[in-house]
Amino acid sequence: MGLKEKGVGFLDKITARAGYVNNWITVREADTSPDYGVLPYERGIIDHINFGVINLDKPPGPTSHEVVAWIKRMFNIERAGHGGTLEPWVY
Amino acid sequence: MIVQLHEVVERGRVESVVEYFKGRIYQRPPLRSSVKRSIRVKNIYEIEVLDYQDKFLMLRVLCDPGTYMRKLAHDMGLILGVGAHMRELRRTRTGPFREDETLVTLQEVGEALYLWRSSGDERYLRRVIQPVEVSTVHLPKILVLDTAVDAVAHGANLAAPGVAQLTRNVEPGKPVAIYTLKGELVALGKSLKSADEIARMDKGLVAETTRVVMPRGVYPRTWKTKSGSGLR
Numbered sequence: 001m002g003l004k005e006k007g008v009g010f011l012d013k014i015t016a017r018a019g020y021v022n023n024w025i026t027v028r029e030a031d032t033s034p035d036y037g038v039l040p041y042e043r044g045i046i047d048h049i050n051f052g053v054i055n056l057d058k059p060p061g062p063t064s065h066e067v068v069a070w071i072k073r074m075f076n077i078e079r080a081g082h083g084g085t086l087e088p089w090v091y
Numbered sequence: 092m093i094v095q096l097h098e099v100v101e102r103g104r105v106e107s108v109v110e111y112f113k114g115r116i117y118q119r120p121p122l123r124s125s126v127k128r129s130i131r132v133k134n135i136y137e138i139e140v141l142d143y144q145d146k147f148l149m150l151r152v153l154c155d156p157g158t159y160m161r162k163l164a165h166d167m168g169l170i171l172g173v174g175a176h177m178r179e180l181r182r183t184r185t186g187p188f189r190e191d192e193t194l195v196t197l198q199e200v201g202e203a204l205y206l207w208r209s210s211g212d213e214r215y216l217r218r219v220i221q222p223v224e225v226s227t228v229h230l231p232k233i234l235v236l237d238t239a240v241d242a243v244a245h246g247a248n249l250a251a252p253g254v255a256q257l258t259r260n261v262e263p264g265k266p267v268a269i270y271t272l273k274g275e276l277v278a279l280g281k282s283l284k285s286a287d288e289i290a291r292m293d294k295g296l297v298a299e300t301t302r303v304v305m306p307r308g309v310y311p312r313t314w315k316t317k318s319g320s321g322l323r
Contacts, residue, residue, distance in 0.1 A: 007274035008234070015228040018187035022232060023259040027290050030255050032237050032272035036310050039273050040222040045213045051304070052220035054200060055193040067197065074204055
C-alpha cells in the first residue's frame, strides 16, 4: 500500500470512529514523498505529544484554564489550549 | 444538566415546558460575559428529561455551540412560574469528542507520562494522547499535493492547483481542514468554493487559511521568491 493510501486510510478510520464519513472526490492523481512528513500515527513520541490532543475528563472544580496550566507544567511544554468543556487539549 | 426548581411542579407540566424549548430559542448573553450582549438565536436540537425527582430535573440537551445552559435553566423556571437555576452541568459531547474509550482522567495522563519518563515505555502515553488530526474529523477536508504544503504552512491561502482530493461536503464560507496526502493536519481554513467548483478549477483560490498547525519547512518550499527584493 502506498503512502497516500495509508494517509487517507488513517483519516477515514479516525473519521469513521467518531461517527462521520468522508466522501472523496479525487481531483489530481498523485502520491506523496517519503522524504518529508510522516504518517500521523508514526510520529516520534515528542512530536506525538506536541501534535496531540487529549479527550480529558475534567473534574468539576478546577477551571479549564487551570487544567491547561497543569498539563503544560507536567509535559514541560509552552503551547497548549483547550476547546469545548469536554476538554480536548491541543498542544 | 441538573436543574433545581424552586418549588415542586407536576411532572406533566415540567415535560411540556421542556418540550417548549425544542427548536429555536433567543438568548441574550449574561451581564458578566466577554461577548457582545445582543440577542442571539440558538437551536436546541434535542432536549430530553432523563430524570425528575422532587425539585431536581436532569436533562440531556443537544444544542448549538455558545448556548447558555444556565440561561435555559433560568428561563424554564420563569415559564414554570416557580423559578429555577442550574445546579450541575457536564459536557458529554463536543465536535468529534464524546465520552468514549478515548476519555481519560488527569490521573491517567500523569501516570502515562510518569511511566514514559521513568521506563521509556510510551505505549500508555500514546493511548492517552491522540494525534491532533482526531480533533478535525468532523470537518470537510481538502488533501493537498506535497508541493502546496509548505505555502499553506506559511499561512498562504490554498490555490486550486494544489488540491489532490476533497470531501463532497466542502461548501463556500464553511470551515475546512487541510491535510497532506499522508493525512497530516496542515491548517484549518474557510472554503471559498463548493467541492464541485473546486474539482473543476485549475486556477484561483479555493480556501482561506485561518489557522496553521504544521511548522514551516517540514515540506519543501516550491514557490519562487525574487532574490534581493528584501520582502521575504
